Amino acid sequence: MAPSATAHPLRGREQGNLPEDVSSFVGRSFEVKETRRLLSESRLVTLTGLGGVGKTRLALRVARDAQRTFTDGTWFVDLSELHDADQLAQAVASTLGLQDWSVRSPQSVLIDHLADRRTLLLLDNCEHLVGPVAALVQTLLRACLGLSVLATSREPLGIGGETVVRVPPLTVSAEPARAPAPADVPGGDAVALFEQRARAAVPGFRLTAENSATVARICARLEGLPLPIELAAARLRALSVDQLLERLDDRLRLLTRGDRTTPSRQQTLRLCIDWSYDLCTDREQRLWARLSVFAGSVALDAIEGVVADDGVDGDLLDVVTSLVDKSILIREEVDAAVRYRMLDTLREYGRQRLRDEGDPIALRRRHRDWYEDLVLRAQRDWIGSRQVERVSKLESEQSNLREAMEFCLGDPPSAASAMRIAAGLYEFWIVRGRFKEGRNWLDRALADGGPPTVERGEAMCVDSVLAALQQDTPAATVSAEEARQVAGRRLGPGRADTGDAAAVARR
Ligand SMILES: Nc1ncnc2c1ncn2[C@@H]1O[C@H](COP(=O)(O)OP(=O)(O)OP(=O)(O)O)[C@@H](O)[C@H]1O
Ligand SMILES: [Mg+2]
Incomplete structure (x- = not known):
């Protein structure tokens, strides 16, 4: 029996999915307060700024503080790995745990779900999909009055009603830090971050009267940029703070070729990454x-x-x-x-x-093979006491599975792999209610014709079952018929048996 065509969240996922902090959070009290205030006035706030400046960390902190206001949940949607704009609404719906078995568009499923709810969506890393994100956000905000969106992006979304906050680097005071000052480090938040990360690298590290001026100088040279500060602090395993400053000075001088101009923040960031790489x-x-x-x-x-x-x-x-x-x-x-x-x-x-x-093609093919094998093994051992574990493993590998399928679709020799992965996830699409996503991958994998291979026949069968479960009988029938023809051409007339698919489609 086909499940009913209504969207509902998976149990236990109603309140949101904000990830735990992976390291301590430092400073930003002004930005946190200000962003919260803006979020209470504007339903779309976008945090912009250079890569590594701290947009995601700030957004997460604000979202966590705002959790009480958003009584129907606070959701973190990581868009950095999403390359296909067509999958955007689906990605948001999946993050919300929305299962919808109908043929309705993911966008209307989202609207239905969010319309009467007080929800915050944190859309992280929108820069590579600015246009599609802007269009989706605009539609959702118009239709769902209790919805607010906090976005992070290296550039603004550029839609009406958007409040843009440029995230500055961490503060570095002109005065060298006076040490020790455990509560409020006078060298600014940048020095506090350096100290914390240095302590993680070298457990006994403390700011002292001797080293604090040098630390403040290092942070000033790094312009208060959190990512470079973290990379530099990790160097203390091998260097003293004085050596660190000296080498940093040398590098920066090299960068500006000795003239008096200071490097741009982008250059400083790049230099720090180059430096880490060289070391x-x-x-x-x-x-x-x-x-x-x-x-x-x-x-x-x-x-x-x-x-x-x-x-x-x-x-x-x-x-x-x-x-x-x-x-x-x-x-x-x-x-x-x-x-x-x-x-x-x-x-x-x-x-x-x-x-x-x-060209990294050989490596990307190994990536493809690894994830294809993972899917096929999970499918082979699907029935058993470890099924729940397998489902959650496939769930945690979604980004890599999508990456592998996306690669296959652009690499003609991988066409069969795309079909095997998308069809091999058959049970997964069903238990997670991701019929739409499954069909989308299958349809793309099957789009350009090709010989009547076993993979093609199987992918068509799966496509047909998913369509039938969505009560999309016309599409299910077409896929089942095509599957039958593929099987017929492989097995000879009268011997084609496409099993489930045709049966389901005929119902
Ligand atoms: N206030 C902070 N406290 C502690 N760590 C921070 C803070 N801000 C940034 N960081 C650290 O600096 C690094 C970069 O921060 P983050 O990932 O938030 O940058 P981003 O601006 O989102 O970068 P991207 O544009 O690449 O997504 C991370 O390791 C993060 O943990
Ligand atoms: Mg980020």
Whole structure:
């Protein structure tokens, strides 16, 4: 029996999904207060600024503070890995845990759900999809009066009613920090951040009368930019603060070729990342670049499976650990499983390095193979006591699975893989109620014709079942018929049996 065509959130997900802080949050009391105030006056507030300046951290803090106001939930939607604008509304709906089995558009499902609710959506990293995000946000805000949106983007969305807040770097006071001052560090928030991260790198580190002036100078040289400060503080494992400042000065002088102009913030950011990269060993550099093929976060076994034979030999865990020590990778624990994540700015840098080495197609195909295998194994062992675990594993790999399918669609030799992955997720699409998304991938994989392969036949069957479950009988019938023809051409006349699909479609 087809489920009813209404959207409802998965149980236990009504209040939101704000992630836990992965490291301490520093300062920003003015920006937090101001952004909250603006959010109470304007239903769309966009935090803009340079990569790594702290937009996401600030937005999360504001959203957490505002949770009480938004009685129907506060939702964090990470858009950084989404490349296909057509999937935008679906991605938001999936994050909200909305299951909808009908053929209605994800946008109308969202409108229906949000119309009478008091909800905050935090749309993180909109810059690469500014136009489509702006269009969706405008439609949602018009139709859902209890909805507010807090967006982060390197550029504004550019729609009426948007309040733009430029996120400044952390404050660095002109006066060198006087130490020790545990509560309110006089060197400004930048020095406080440096101190915290330095303590994580070198447990006994403290601001003292001797080192505080140097620390304040380092932070001033880094213009209060949080990401460069974190990367620099991680260097204290190997250098004293004086050495750190000296080397930083040398680098900056080199950057401006000795003239008196100060580098732009963008240049400072780039320089700090270059510097971190240069100080990595060959193996760490290779791994940093190669990890950029993953999307979202990644587990160690996937790293081993995809990059182990690619010049990052030896004990991979050691190299991963040193990238964590250097603040290039963030270690996260989700349901007792350890995963690794890279900040966007650092991943983009890794991607560029990978491209500089040549076409990374072989690596991307290994990424594809690893995730295809994951899907096929999950499907083979679907029935069993570990099914719930498998579903949540596939859930945590969504970004990588989408990345793999997206790659396959642009790589003709991978066409069959796209069909196998999208069809292999059959049970997953069903238990998660993601019929629309499943059909979307299947339709794209099947779009350009191609020979009547087993993969094609199976993908059509799955497509047909998903359409039938959505009560889209015409589409289900077409897919089932096509599946039958593919099977007929492979097996000879009269022997085609497309099983479930045709049966469901005929109902
Ligand atoms: N107020 C803060 N307290 C502690 N850490 C911070 C703060 N602001 C930023 N950071 C740290 O600096 C790094 C960059 O911050 P964040 O990811 O928020 O930047 P962003 O502006 O969102 O960057 P992007 O444009 O690349 O998404 C992160 O590691 C973050 O934890
Ligand atoms: Mg961000």
